[in-house]
Amino acid sequence: MGQIKPGKYELMRNAAAKKMKSLLRDALLVVEQDLDDEIKNSHTFKIVTGFGGTKFVGLGDGRYWGGGTNLWAADKSEAVLVVAEGLQECLMEVLWVLWPECPEHPFGLHLRADAEGRAVWLCKSEGAHIVAPVGQLKTVKQEDGSNGDN
Numbered sequence: 590m591g592q593i594k595p596g597k598y599e600l601m602r603n604a605a606a607k608k609m610k611s612l613l614r615d616a617l618l619v620v621e622q623d624l625d626d627e628i629k630n631s632h633t634f635k636i637v638t639g640f641g642g643t644k645f646v647g648l649g650d651g652r653y654w655g656g657g658t659n660l661w662a663a664d665k666s667e668a669v670l671v672v673a674e675g676l677q678e679c680l681m682e683v684l685w686v687l688w689p690e691c692p693e694h695p696f697g698l699h700l701r702a703d704a705e706g707r708a709v710w711l712c713k714s715e716g717a718h719i720v721a722p723v724g725q726l727k728t729v730k731q732e733d734g735s736n737g738d739n
């Protein structure tokens with residue numbers, strides 16, 4: 590087995606890894622807007638790098654769930670989707686918190702990409718309804734208090 594000198598390929602790989610991390614970090618800022626104040630006030634979150642360069646959403650104190658999906662995204666919309674999933678997994682597996690909950694039903698929300706590839710929160714109750722795009726869950730929750738029925 591010949592030794593391969595770190596060269597062009599290595600540098601390209603490092604640059605790609607850096608780019609991926611900043612893509613995921615930006616996505617985390619979007620996803621965090623959907624967090625309940627209670628969680629937000631007691632925890633911080635970050636993108637952590639595990640063994641072999643795998644990336645996860647972890648807690649600011651370094652805890653993360655290594656059984657989660659390795660975060661990888663081709664673009665911003667995809668990054669928001671995978672990071673939202675990662676944060677959901679982190680909250681569930683590390684803190685045992687079910688997040689987020691539908692503003693109308695007592696159920697946890699699921700992630701989907703809509704027709705334009707945008708990440709949205711989906712509630713599977715009553716034939717399934719889209720609650721909000723990821724990052725805008727709180728605007729829906731606030732509106733919800735003012736009018737009773739839809």
Ligand SMILES: [Zn+2]
Pocket residue numbers: 691692693694712713714718
């Ligand atoms: Zn619902």
